[in-house]
Amino acid sequence: MSLVTDLLAGVAEFFADVLVLRRQREKRGHVSRDIADDAMAVAHFDVVSLLWIALVCVGLMFLLIFGLGVPVGWGVGIGVVVAAAWGYRKYSQMLREP
Numbered sequence: 517m518s519l520v521t522d523l524l525a526g527v528a529e530f531f532a533d534v535l536v537l538r539r540q541r542e543k544r545g546h547v548s549r550d551i552a553d554d555a556m557a558v559a560h561f562d563v564v565s566l567l568w569i570a571l572v573c574v575g576l577m578f579l580l581i582f583g584l585g586v587p588v589g590w591g592v593g594i595g596v597v598v599a600a601a602w603g604y605r606k607y608s609q610m611l612r613e614p
Contacts, residue, residue: 530555530558530559530562533558533562534551534554534555534558537554537557537558537610537611538551538554540611541554541611544611544612546614547614557610557613558610561606561607561610565603565606566603569599569602569603569606570599572602573595573596573598573599573602574595576594576595576598577591577592577594577595580594580595
């Protein structure tokens with residue numbers, strides 16, 4: 517039962533993300549696009565961009581902790597900050613697309 521609930525929650529979250537993207541683009545004065553284009557942009561951001569950001573930042577954490585001997589808390593903290601900044605930048609780029 518929880519698998520179905522998680523699946524439905526994921527679908528609802530995706531629809532909410534698409535609607536939020538469309539609303540933010542409209543408030544910035546962009547021409548409204550087809551909903552399929554916005555859904556593809558959100559799906560690309562969710563799958564490709566966030567996966568790439570996560571892998572690179574986990575690699576950075578391992579390099580800092582195991583390679584350079586940085587304390588674990590600092591290594592994880594730096595990795596999370598880099599991931600948040602990079603994710604914010606990619607989301608901002610997605611909003612600015614024509």
